[in-house]
Amino acid sequence: MSDPVLQLQKLAKTYNAGLPGEVQVLRGIDLTVQAGEVVALVAPSGAGKSTLLHMAGLLDQPDTGAVVFNGTDVTRLNDHKRTVIRRDEVGFIYQFHHLLPEFSAVENIVLPQLAAGTSRKMAEGKALDLLDKVGLKGRGLHRPAELSGGEAQRVAFCRALANGPRLLLGDEPTGNLDPATSDQVFGALMDLVRGTGLAAVIATHNLELAARMDRVVRLDAGQIVP
Ligand SMILES: Nc1ncnc2c1ncn2[C@@H]1O[C@H](COP(=O)(O)OP(=O)(O)OP(=O)(O)O)[C@@H](O)[C@H]1O
Secondary structure (H helix, E strand, C coil), X not given: CCCCCEEEEEEEEEECCCCXXXXXXXEEEEEXXXXXXXXXXXXXXXXXXXXXXXXXXXXXXXXXXXXXXCCEECCCXXXXXXXXXXHHHEEEECCCCCCCCCCCHHHHHHHHHHHCCCCHHHHHHHHHHHHHHCCCHHHCCCCHHXXXXXXXXXXXXXXXXXXXXXXXXXXXXXXXXXXXXHHHHHHHHHHHHHCCCCEEEXXXXXXXXXXXXXXXXXXXXXEEEC
């Protein structure tokens, strides 16, 4: 069997360690995610969900413990190596789409591919293919302001998957949408993810959406709880 895509091993993180405002955010997190597995991360506000996702996505480093990516311990790699892994292997989606306002939907999906060395022709083809998959074939030339909230979020999903990552991390990606749109956009996300076989960790407060993922992991006070 191949290595899991992501292994978090005994992750611990304290902000302002030793100071009066010390916050022990993560207190020994163990989590393994296999290729093709979509894990729901359910956590109350302030439980450390964003901190955990930042560690998993190599945006931040734990005080102790390890982040193992495709069988390799990447916790203490230098910034350049971590940046390359992040760019080529990890997709992020957030509560807000964070698309570049001056660029069309297609361009927003093309740009990260150009940064990774893909030719413009290939990148545009991939962008159009992804937009088609999320039902936005006719919206490629629209700028973010010319898209609905749910459409913009679907474009953001396409952008996150444009470089063919092995891991997708979501921080409440449908949290900003009304229930009906959230449901529809989440369905588009799951179709997209299921078509790729990538591993995903998606944080959500929505227990109905969590139940549609493969496994639910609860985070409370910095620990995974049953
Ligand atoms: N840079 C920082 N310095 C100090 N404390 C921080 C820092 N970042 C986060 N914290 C604290 O760590 C705790 C966890 O924060 P985190 O953002 O991971 O929570 P969360 O579960 O994502 O919450 P939310 O759902 O509200 O976004 C919070 O109590 C927060 O105040």
